[in-house]
Amino acid sequence: xxGPTNARQCKSCMNRTPSLIEDPSSPSQxxxxxxxxxxxxxxxxxxxxxxxFEDMRFFTMDGLPSNVISGITTVLNxxxxxxxxxxxxxxxxxxxxxxxxFNQALDELHNQGIFPGLLYVEAKPAVLMQxxxxxxxxxxxxxxxxGLEQALEEEHKRLALIREKADLVIDSSTYSIHDLRRVxxxxxxxxxxxxNSIKIHLISFGFKYGTPAEADMMFxxxxxxxxxxxxxxxxxxxxxxxxxxxxxxxxxxxxxxDNLTKFLxxxxxxxxxxxxYRIAIAIGCTGGHHRSVAITQALANTLTxxxxxxxxxxxxxxxx
Numbered sequence: 001x002x003g004p005t006n007a008r009q010c011k012s013c014m015n016r017t018p019s020l021i022e023d024p025s026s027p028s029q030x031x032x033x034x035x036x037x038x039x040x041x042x043x044x045x046x047x048x049x050x051x052x053f054e055d056m057r058f059f060t061m062d063g064l065p066s067n068v069i070s071g072i073t074t075v076l077n078x079x080x081x082x083x084x085x086x087x088x089x090x091x092x093x094x095x096x097x098x099x100x101x102f103n104q105a106l107d108e109l110h111n112q113g114i115f116p117g118l119l120y121v122e123a124k125p126a127v128l129m130q131x132x133x134x135x136x137x138x139x140x141x142x143x144x145x146x147g148l149e150q151a152l153e154e155e156h157k158r159l160a161l162i163r164e165k166a167d168l169v170i171d172s173s174t175y176s177i178h179d180l181r182r183v184x185x186x187x188x189x190x191x192x193x194x195x196n197s198i199k200i201h202l203i204s205f206g207f208k209y210g211t212p213a214e215a216d217m218m219f220x221x222x223x224x225x226x227x228x229x230x231x232x233x234x235x236x237x238x239x240x241x242x243x244x245x246x247x248x249x250x251x252x253x254x255x256x257x258d259n260l261t262k263f264l265x266x267x268x269x270x271x272x273x274x275x276x277y278r279i280a281i282a283i284g285c286t287g288g289h290h291r292s293v294a295i296t297q298a299l300a301n302t303l304t305x306x307x308x309x310x311x312x313x314x315x316x317x318x319x320x
Contacts, residue, residue: 033076034086035114039093039162040121041155042140043128045172045180046090049121052181053088055277062090066101093162094140094155120166125152127173178275198272199309201280204296206288206316215282219260224253227290237317238293247294257295261302268308288316
């Protein structure tokens with residue numbers, strides 16, 4: 001079986017219209033909705049690849065029969081896909097006639113102006129043997145009376161032609177899921193809706209009601225002046241301008257927010273480079289009504305302006 005290959009393009013693919021996989025940075029391609037097929041050796045990580053794309057906000061489908069591929073134009077016309085970056089379809093091409101049907105479907109898509117990318121996932125035979133031994137699942141071709149080693153060899157032979165057509169071949173033998181995520185993110189980074197793909201969930205909360213269990217980082221704001229003790233501010237929340245101004249325009253709130261923002265703008269790209277795609281940051285005060293809410297909103301606005309995908313949750317706002 002061929003050794004590790006990070007990215008390659010076969011001669012037989014050079015004459016066809018380029019796909020988004022081959023040149024995602026092309027201005028003429030960036031406005032299109034990318035379609036990507038994922039196939040490869042059983043046990044090499046196709047499902048993991050689909051999960052990575054799903055985490056990157058692609059719409060994913062698995063196990064789609066070859067004879068219905070040309071019908072994806074109907075799917076592409078659905079308005080429900082507007083929130084996704086593209087369509088990724090996992091393919092099993094081992095059943096009889098699958099390759100012929102797949103090639104016919106590709107021709108139909110090309111005639112309709114759709115040029116899907118093809119990603120092929122493989123791994124070394126010894127690694128696949130170990131994975132099957134660990135999971136104790138049968139190889140699909142063992143149903144044809146073959147032993148595991150024979151099944152792996154036969155599968156490689158059957159998929160040799162589709163591998164030659166692949167725009168990107170990934171050998172997952174030595175990859176962790178984080179390595180695989182980095183490879184895919186790097187290849188399709190120009191398709192991101194924003195300059196950063198990591199998702200940041202900001203949670204304001206009150207310590208007296210309990211801390212968020214899902215938080216990756218937590219900051220305690222109980223050292224800041226408390227608007228609760230200002231009679232005219234007590235009925236308001238951190239979402240109101242007078243409370244926000246009270247917290248953010250005087251010390252130590254102004255300096256704290258500035259330093260916290262600089263810290264996160266440094267730290268979050270480090271997490272992203274290591275393959276993290278979601279971080280939960282909890283920001284707490286006593287009751288979760290004034291200080292934590294104001295800081296959370298200010299931080300969300302700044303991180304959004306810097307290209308991060310931000311969601312906010314004011315967990316105890318109504319309890320304050």
